[in-house]
Amino acid sequence: xxxxxxxxxxxxxxxxxxxxxxxxxxxxxxxxxxxxxxxxxxxxxxxxxxxxxxxxxxxxxxxxxxxxxxxxxxxxxxxxxxxxxxxxxxxxxxxxxxxxxxxxxxxxxxxxxxxxxxxxxxxxxxxxxxxxxxxxxxxxxxxxxxxxxxxxxxxxxxxxxxxxxxxxxxxxxxxxxxxxxxxxxxxxxxxxxxxxxxxxxxxxxxxxxxxxxxxxxxxxxxxxxxxxxxxxxxxxxxxxxxxxxxxxxxxxxxxxxxxxxxxxxxxxxxxxxxxxxxxxxxxxxxxxxxx
Numbered sequence: 001x002x003x004x005x006x007x008x009x010x011x012x013x014x015x016x017x018x019x020x021x022x023x024x025x026x027x028x029x030x031x032x033x034x035x036x037x038x039x040x041x042x043x044x045x046x047x048x049x050x051x052x053x054x055x056x057x058x059x060x061x062x063x064x065x066x067x068x069x070x071x072x073x074x075x076x077x078x079x080x081x082x083x084x085x086x087x088x089x090x091x092x093x094x095x096x097x098x099x100x101x102x103x104x105x106x107x108x109x110x111x112x113x114x115x116x117x118x119x120x121x122x123x124x125x126x127x128x129x130x131x132x133x134x135x136x137x138x139x140x141x142x143x144x145x146x147x148x149x150x151x152x153x154x155x156x157x158x159x160x161x162x163x164x165x166x167x168x169x170x171x172x173x174x175x176x177x178x179x180x181x182x183x184x185x186x187x188x189x190x191x192x193x194x195x196x197x198x199x200x201x202x203x204x205x206x207x208x209x210x211x212x213x214x215x216x217x218x219x220x221x222x223x224x225x226x227x228x229x230x231x232x233x234x235x236x237x238x239x240x241x242x243x244x245x246x247x248x249x250x251x252x253x254x255x256x257x258x259x260x261x262x263x264x265x266x267x268x269x270x271x272x273x274x275x276x277x278x279x280x281x282x283x284x285x286x287x288x289x290x291x
Contacts, residue, residue, distance in 0.1 A: 002016060003018050016052070018044050020038035021038065025075045033045045033047070037072070037073030041072075042056055042060070043076065045110075055105075057103065072089065073085060074087065075125060079130065081106050082105075084101075084128075086099070086100055086122050086124055087117070088122070097117070098117075098121040100126070100148060101116075102114040102152065122141040123140040123164065123167040123168075124216070125139075127139065127167050127170050134149060136148050138168050140161060141162075144157070144160065144161055158199030158200075161193065161195070163181050165215070166216055174197065175194055175197075176197065177193070179228055180193075180207075183215070184212055192228065207235060210232075211233030211235050215228070215229070215230045217229055224239055225238050
């Protein structure tokens with residue numbers, strides 16, 4: 001398997017043999033290094049100018065009868081000088097084994113900082129999260145939503161988000177949008193979940209039944225729209241999204257427009273009732289005067 005660099009006219013600038021397959025994972029660029037994971041369990045650091053191999057490490061943990069001794073090393077995410085990445089047996093939707101690893105990369109050298117291989121399958125990509133109180137990544141697994149910090153604190157955030165294959169989408173550096181892997185016809189799944197970074201579920205939306213199917217890709221959130229795809233199609237949710245100045249409304253809340261309309265209707269009914277009784281009283285007074 002080769003890794004290529006091309007210009008915008010698709011002219012090949014260089015190619016490097018990374019000695020294994022890589023079907024779905026993109027290259028990650030950081031400064032003058034390109035990081036490439038493979039299905040042989042090896043993570044490479046390449047020079048971005050000429051593609052030469054500057055460093056490599058056997059980082060996979062799941063031998064595979066299909067892909068070799070190491071298994072799949074997914075695209076890394078770098079926070080500070082730490083590379084975080086998922087590993088698996090490389091069998092896609094049929095995968096049953098997965099893990100998370102962290103390596104420090106400094107002076108063209110890899111140093112293992114953390115490895116966990118017991119939680120089953122997880123999301124292909126990890127999501128970098130940097131706040132005043134946390135630096136590291138969040139990722140989904142068969143056991144729930146986890147985080148791993150740059151000081152190697154491995155934390156189960158919530159066990160309610162299980163069996164999700166897509167990586168969480170970080171919005172406004174405060175909320176995580178997560179898409180179920182399974183779909184509603186299975187009796188569980190088919191939803192988009194919004195959580196805060198403590199794992200509290202703030203809102204949930206059911207995917208449209210016309211396209212609801214297996215989902216391994218994360219959603220994209222732009223302004224007040226959620227864009228998502230499944231094995232059966234594409235969908236869009238439109239509406240006001242949460243932001244840093246909003247109090248979350250569990251279940252979506254009530255549209256303020258309907259509240260305003262309801263208040264106006266009630267006031268109109270009260271006004272008509274008052275007019276009715278005032279008119280009736282006036283007629284009674286007129287009848288008394290005639291007598």
